[in-house]
Amino acid sequence: MNKKIMKTMKIDLEAGKTNPAKVGKDLAPSGINLLGFCNAYNERTKKQTGQIIPAEITVYEDRSFDFILKTPPTSFLLKKYAGVGKGAARPGKETVGTITQKQLRLIAEIKLPDLNTTRIESAMSMIEGTAKNMGIIIEEESLETKQTNL
Numbered sequence: 001m002n003k004k005i006m007k008t009m010k011i012d013l014e015a016g017k018t019n020p021a022k023v024g025k026d027l028a029p030s031g032i033n034l035l036g037f038c039n040a041y042n043e044r045t046k047k048q049t050g051q052i053i054p055a056e057i058t059v060y061e062d063r064s065f066d067f068i069l070k071t072p073p074t075s076f077l078l079k080k081y082a083g084v085g086k087g088a089a090r091p092g093k094e095t096v097g098t099i100t101q102k103q104l105r106l107i108a109e110i111k112l113p114d115l116n117t118t119r120i121e122s123a124m125s126m127i128e129g130t131a132k133n134m135g136i137i138i139e140e141e142s143l144e145t146k147q148t149n150l
Helices: 020-030 034-048 074-082 101-114 120-134 143-149
Strands: 005-014 052-060 065-069 097-100 136-139
Touching: 005 020, 020 034, 034 052, 034 065, 074 097, 074 101, 074 120, 097 101, 101 120, 101 136, 120 136
Parallel strands: 097 136
Antiparallel strands: 005 052, 052 065
């Protein structure tokens, strides 16, 4: 039997550390059991503690819910790999950090399921644009590095 969908929403939460106080303003109006959601979310994300893991929540008319976990936001991953607290205040004029091509590829592999492409090169290009807008530079591989990898 199909349940009638009342509402869908997407919220970014810290993995393994969500409580009703953090999600109350977003989820309470829908009438779902906040503690039930928090327990289910924390259980499914406990291995990723410390990361921001978005959840896409579907609330049904009978106040039951389902949720799907997404990959961490690109900006979160870029800041993590670059070792910076936040992006540049003036992108294009200010640089806050750098990442390598290998790190860029790794981020693209993590984000690939949530992007609208199946090609890793396209995903890398999208993430490179986000990095540029944050003031994070992608280091090009040097010729010596390329030769040692052959």
